[in-house]
Amino acid sequence: MTITAPIDNGVNVEALLGARAALAETPEIAQFTWRSSVSWINGTHSRSEVESFYGFSDEQVHHQSFTIDADHPLQFAAQDIGPTPVEYVLVGLGACLTAGVAAVAQQREIQLRSVRATLSADMDIHGILGADPDVRNGFSGVKVDYEIDADASAEDIEALVAQSQKRSAVFDIVANPTDVTVTVV
Amino acid sequence: MPTVTAVVVGAGHCGLAMSRHLTSRSIDHVVLERGEVAQSWRTQRWDSLRLLTPNWMTRLPGWEYGGDDPDGFLSAGEVADLVAGYAEASAAPVVTGATVTAVRPGPGGFEVDTDQGRWTARTVVLAAGATRAFVPAVARRLPGLASMTALQYRHPEQLPEGGVLVVGGSASGVQIADELQRSGRQVTLSVGEHVRVPRTYRGRDILWWLDHLGILDERWDEVDDVVRARHLPSLQLVGAAHTLDLNTLQARGVRVVGRFAGIRDGVAQLSGALTNVCVLADLKLGRLLSTIDEYAGGRGDRPEPTRLRERPPLGLPLHTGELRSIVWATGIGPDFSWVDVPVFDHRGRLLHEGGVTRWPGLYVLGLPMLRRRRSTYLDGARLDVADLAAHLTDSLQEAS
Numbered sequence A: 001m002t003i004t005a006p007i008d009n010g011v012n013v014e015a016l017l018g019a020r021a022a023l024a025e026t027p028e029i030a031q032f033t034w035r036s037s038v039s040w041i042n043g044t045h046s047r048s049e050v051e052s053f054y055g056f057s058d059e060q061v062h063h064q065s066f067t068i069d070a071d072h073p074l075q076f077a078a079q080d081i082g083p084t085p086v087e088y089v090l091v092g093l094g095a096c097l098t099a100g101v102a103a104v105a106q107q108r109e110i111q112l113r114s115v116r117a118t119l120s121a122d123m124d125i126h127g128i129l130g131a132d133p134d135v136r137n138g139f140s141g142v143k144v145d146y147e148i149d150a151d152a153s154a155e156d157i158e159a160l161v162a163q164s165q166k167r168s169a170v171f172d173i174v175a176n177p178t179d180v181t182v183t184v185v
Numbered sequence B: 001m002p003t004v005t006a007v008v009v010g011a012g013h014c015g016l017a018m019s020r021h022l023t024s025r026s027i028d029h030v031v032l033e034r035g036e037v038a039q040s041w042r043t044q045r046w047d048s049l050r051l052l053t054p055n056w057m058t059r060l061p062g063w064e065y066g067g068d069d070p071d072g073f074l075s076a077g078e079v080a081d082l083v084a085g086y087a088e089a090s091a092a093p094v095v096t097g098a099t100v101t102a103v104r105p106g107p108g109g110f111e112v113d114t115d116q117g118r119w120t121a122r123t124v125v126l127a128a129g130a131t132r133a134f135v136p137a138v139a140r141r142l143p144g145l146a147s148m149t150a151l152q153y154r155h156p157e158q159l160p161e162g163g164v165l166v167v168g169g170s171a172s173g174v175q176i177a178d179e180l181q182r183s184g185r186q187v188t189l190s191v192g193e194h195v196r197v198p199r200t201y202r203g204r205d206i207l208w209w210l211d212h213l214g215i216l217d218e219r220w221d222e223v224d225d226v227v228r229a230r231h232l233p234s235l236q237l238v239g240a241a242h243t244l245d246l247n248t249l250q251a252r253g254v255r256v257v258g259r260f261a262g263i264r265d266g267v268a269q270l271s272g273a274l275t276n277v278c279v280l281a282d283l284k285l286g287r288l289l290s291t292i293d294e295y296a297g298g299r300g301d302r303p304e305p306t307r308l309r310e311r312p313p314l315g316l317p318l319h320t321g322e323l324r325s326i327v328w329a330t331g332i333g334p335d336f337s338w339v340d341v342p343v344f345d346h347r348g349r350l351l352h353e354g355g356v357t358r359w360p361g362l363y364v365l366g367l368p369m370l371r372r373r374r375s376t377y378l379d380g381a382r383l384d385v386a387d388l389a390a391h392l393t394d395s396l397q398e399a400s
Helices: A013-025 A085-107 A154-166 A169-175 B013-024 B039-043 B076-089 B171-182 B206-212 B226-231 B246-251 B274-296 B378-399
Strands: A037-042 A045-055 A058-070 A112-122 A141-150 B003-009 B029-032 B100-106 B109-114 B117-126 B146-149 B163-167 B187-191 B255-258 B260-264 B267-270 B315-317 B323-328 B362-364
Touching (some): A013 A085, A085 A112, A085 A141, B013 B378, B029 B117, B039 B076, B171 B246, B171 B323, B187 B274, B246 B255
Parallel strands (some): B003 B029, B146 B323, B163 B323
Antiparallel strands (some): A037 A045, A112 A141, B100 B109
């Protein structure tokens, strides 16, 4: 008989399942609001801050305030002080899917050794330049390629990645429409 | 004001199966029916519909299929005739043309209001079937487009010539899409999460395997996630000898697109997650077939993976004239709006443990995976009803 170490991907699945069980009793705690604020610095350079959110029926704060710079590359005659906003969309998608891979793997008792994804998004900038009304501003498509080393069959790994997409907030946000209201106050 | 021990609401196969058990236990009761026996099978099914389960699985308490085509599939009309014959053979105390308008707690148990007067009963069994179609709110404001639900659909001639959008990739959606495409209309099929299965595997009907491997007998209180199990879309099947899936539909010219997500500026917005829902369905299919192989030994011929057009469109203009109608095959479910008993959760879903509600004496029948996976099919009623009739009888004895 071999003694195997417990599966540990650093995800507290019990806490997540506990949260889901608690929702059945008090569904209102599931209502969250995510926030960020952004200030223009100069040119296309802006600085965003992320600090607080609402959830579990109360105001919440991160343990620190995060500051994120965004800009555009030198090739756009900008200063390139940070990634472009569209790259942040890829960052969000990749981070969300990868967190999901870890969580689903933990629940399915799959030990991960390494998980790496490369993301790419195609875009025709005729859209954002207003040069062709038939071209959309956003991505024409997004590709995510995972390389995963884990104690699991190729089929189980494929299922892991598929389930992560099914439960991913950012995958849903990118793949499906969302109502967006922008106002000036 | 007539008084009975038990009122059964609905004279479909479930309600009549319960009636048969109650009769055999000498429990006086009445079966209240809004229309005729098997009303839904007569009025809320399309003409070409056949049961998804083969004839040998058409079993009711005290009745089983004895015809010469055990592997065939009954048409909706044949099911209606079967259920009517069963009611007659059981001498079921059915009151037809009595629509139940309210069930509420009352002295001695329950008051059951109908448009033909009030009944009182110690116990009530809800067996009213799935009579309500779930459609997105936007379905109600679609100027210039003919729009109907799968419960209203009968045959292609109800729809104008020209393009049609069928929303829903489960049994109803794929069958209606196939029929409309064959009628010469260009069909676009909008597909979200679905459960792909082949009609046959290794020479046996897929339901034979599900039955034989005990999968249909998995109980509601034993599966990992009963909420998920109860909300699984219906098997992507047609009551015929052949498989009907996204590959066959595309080969016949149906355009397959992502889940219907809403309408903006006259354009239906379609999910970009189509590839993933197809991968998920193929993986789940693979796991089921592997389970069969583990049991049978060896490996059967596997269906081709779902193939999609390179880039399914993300938007579908609704008012260019290309599209003339929409069929919503987005699910059906029970209508409990007349049940005035506190047995619902905050979202209005009826709470029950295998058909036993938390209000003593109130039972429900005929819901997907009520007590076991088999509950989803006509064949499930005989087992569910036996369990619940026993519970009901015990409760009456305890109370008296």
